Amino acid sequence: MVTDQPSDAIEPPPQHSGDLMQPTTTAPDTVDSTEAAIPPATQVIHVATSARSATDGATAPADEAPIIELRDVSFFYGAFRAVKNISIKVPTHQITAIIGPSGSGKSTLLRTMNRMNDLIPGTRVEGSVVYQGEDLYAAYVDPVEVRRHIGMVFQKPNPFPKSIYDNVAFGPRLNGFKGDLDALVERSLQRAALWNEVKDKLKQSGLSLSGGQQQRLCIARAIATSPDVILMDEPCSALDPRATLQIEELMAQIKEQYTIVIVTHNMQQAARASDKTVFLNMADDGAGYVVEQSDTITIFTNPADRLTEDYVSGRFG
Amino acid sequence: MSTTQAVTAGAVHRSLQGKRIDLVGYVFSGLLLASLLFTLAILAVLVGDQFQRGLPVLVERGTDMLTSSLSSRPDRAGVLQGLVGTAMLAVMVSVIAFPIGILTAIYLEEYAPANRLTRAIDVNIRNLAGVPSVVYGLLGLAVFVALFQAIGVGNGRNILSGGLTLAVLILPLVIITSAEAIRAVPNSIREAGYGIGASRWQVVRKLVLPSAVPGILTGTVLALSRALGETAPLILAGAVLGSFSTAGGIGNLFGGPYTALPIIVFDWARKPQDEFRALTSAAIIVLLAVTLIANAFAIFLRNRYDRKW
Numbered sequence: 001m002v003t004d005q006p007s008d009a010i011e012p013p014p015q016h017s018g019d020l021m022q023p024t025t026t027a028p029d030t031v032d033s034t035e036a037a038i039p040p041a042t043q044v045i046h047v048a049t050s051a052r053s054a055t056d057g058a059t060a061p062a063d064e065a066p067i068i069e070l071r072d073v074s075f076f077y078g079a080f081r082a083v084k085n086i087s088i089k090v091p092t093h094q095i096t097a098i099i100g101p102s103g104s105g106k107s108t109l110l111r112t113m114n115r116m117n118d119l120i121p122g123t124r125v126e127g128s129v130v131y132q133g134e135d136l137y138a139a140y141v142d143p144v145e146v147r148r149h150i151g152m153v154f155q156k157p158n159p160f161p162k163s164i165y166d167n168v169a170f171g172p173r174l175n176g177f178k179g180d181l182d183a184l185v186e187r188s189l190q191r192a193a194l195w196n197e198v199k200d201k202l203k204q205s206g207l208s209l210s211g212g213q214q215q216r217l218c219i220a221r222a223i224a225t226s227p228d229v230i231l232m233d234e235p236c237s238a239l240d241p242r243a244t245l246q247i248e249e250l251m252a253q254i255k256e257q258y259t260i261v262i263v264t265h266n267m268q269q270a271a272r273a274s275d276k277t278v279f280l281n282m283a284d285d286g287a288g289y290v291v292e293q294s295d296t297i298t299i300f301t302n303p304a305d306r307l308t309e310d311y312v313s314g315r316f317g
Numbered sequence: 318m319s320t321t322q323a324v325t326a327g328a329v330h331r332s333l334q335g336k337r338i339d340l341v342g343y344v345f346s347g348l349l350l351a352s353l354l355f356t357l358a359i360l361a362v363l364v365g366d367q368f369q370r371g372l373p374v375l376v377e378r379g380t381d382m383l384t385s386s387l388s389s390r391p392d393r394a395g396v397l398q399g400l401v402g403t404a405m406l407a408v409m410v411s412v413i414a415f416p417i418g419i420l421t422a423i424y425l426e427e428y429a430p431a432n433r434l435t436r437a438i439d440v441n442i443r444n445l446a447g448v449p450s451v452v453y454g455l456l457g458l459a460v461f462v463a464l465f466q467a468i469g470v471g472n473g474r475n476i477l478s479g480g481l482t483l484a485v486l487i488l489p490l491v492i493i494t495s496a497e498a499i500r501a502v503p504n505s506i507r508e509a510g511y512g513i514g515a516s517r518w519q520v521v522r523k524l525v526l527p528s529a530v531p532g533i534l535t536g537t538v539l540a541l542s543r544a545l546g547e548t549a550p551l552i553l554a555g556a557v558l559g560s561f562s563t564a565g566g567i568g569n570l571f572g573g574p575y576t577a578l579p580i581i582v583f584d585w586a587r588k589p590q591d592e593f594r595a596l597t598s599a600a601i602i603v604l605l606a607v608t609l610i611a612n613a614f615a616i617f618l619r620n621r622y623d624r625k626w
Contacts, residue, residue, distance in 0.1 A: 114512075116508070116511065116512065119507075119508075119511060121430060121431050144511075144514055144515070144516045145514070147511060147512060147513065147514040148513075148514030151512060151513055151514070152508075152512035152513075153512075154505065154508060154509065154512065156505060158503075158505035158506060158508065158509040159509075160506060160509060160510075160524060161506075161528060170510075170513065170515075170523070171513040171514060171515075174513070174514065174515050174519055174523075175514070218509070221509075221513060222512070222513060224513075225513050225514055
């Protein structure tokens, strides 16, 4: 790729003209002939926010700038394009769910948002991931700093083999936290709705907890570094329904402070727990693309695309 | 299913009975047990034989055997120089081979790009571990002895050459076992670290290495035990057979002729006098004890580290 931007020496994102900046429509893959069957440009992003039910209209003004915006993002594992031409917006203090069948690139897409994919050799990003006005893939950006702003919770609970306290304190200690660490640990565990269960055994290993508790510990660990955004990659797929519900309730509570993006296989979970839903599908060439993105209620009750309707009603995937 | 229940009850009852004798299974588990017993029997015979011959001498001489110098008179010969030499070699090997080996393993596992060159290096390190130890002895002679001779540390045939030779000898082993211990740390731990904004150095230092330490310790101490038992490379790298060895004489600790326990075993085993047979066995017991102490120390360290988690 040819670039005229000296600052983007590593991954030059394409220059965007003004029309792509407008927050109304995705960029459908009209160029790709294999996509002919899919109706183009049916989807509207979060213009519908103002029409949201009154419940969370208060927390998220309709025209607030998205905290993360993907502009025409494609991601490559070597020569294989895993997702293509993704343009989505992640509204602040809301829960955005990414749903779609296996192989549609949900996790890949999520991991482009905090540059976790950088850890996989031979991968490449095109397009730009804009976080609060900054392109996260610009040459001057340190991926380590990105992940301090945009934390992550993984599919399988992965507490460190350390005490509960040390798990939560790990991130702040990395950053040279100078304040009252005990208070921070307590606050983080409280926000993760775990404090009452572990306050008497903070010195025990994090691995001694149940699966659901471990996952909430991982959320507490992510919270402790005060990120703006928390990415969750199928956080409940290894948990039983009760633990799943706890995590969902927790998400609803903490979205006041954080923005959450969650990948889920579970459509009920997306319907229950999210404000916005992005539906990905896999194209014939194996690359994931956005079929539709809208308010969750719209996606599940009145989707614009036939494919979305088939998926959310369980007819495929 | 329920309609045929009464009819098939007898058949179910019969089919649940294990009436066939699993002959192959019995033969196989018998084979497993026989293999284990064979290994144990060999070990028991070897150790028993040595203890039977060597223990009376050790009991009779007591610590005198450990504190006496080498001598051509069996009743006065001791293993002091060998003990000191082996201890010094152990320290040198630990100080040289462990850091270099562990750092190399960290680089290969955590930093090196996963490309063809890295794989080639990995394979070749494994090949190095299979090179006969006598070849390392020749290397020690050609490189380290010549080097110390050139810079005037004695005649070059000193314990520095021996220590370096043994360190190089076990370096591949240290690298392989450390790399495997690092590889065994689940990737989810690394991801968790990166996910909360840890740098690569922080992930390696605070998450990967602490999890890998028990495995690294086990591997490195096994490598050390091997180094302490080596004879051939030390002979080539200038270890002295016999009582000229001055290691233990403080004045010329590094520059003078040295020896080690396996060298003494080798030397005494060739002596014609019958008394030296018992002494050889006694020296073997001392060598075994030194190795066991090194292993016990590693297990102690590992358990101490494990408790921190």
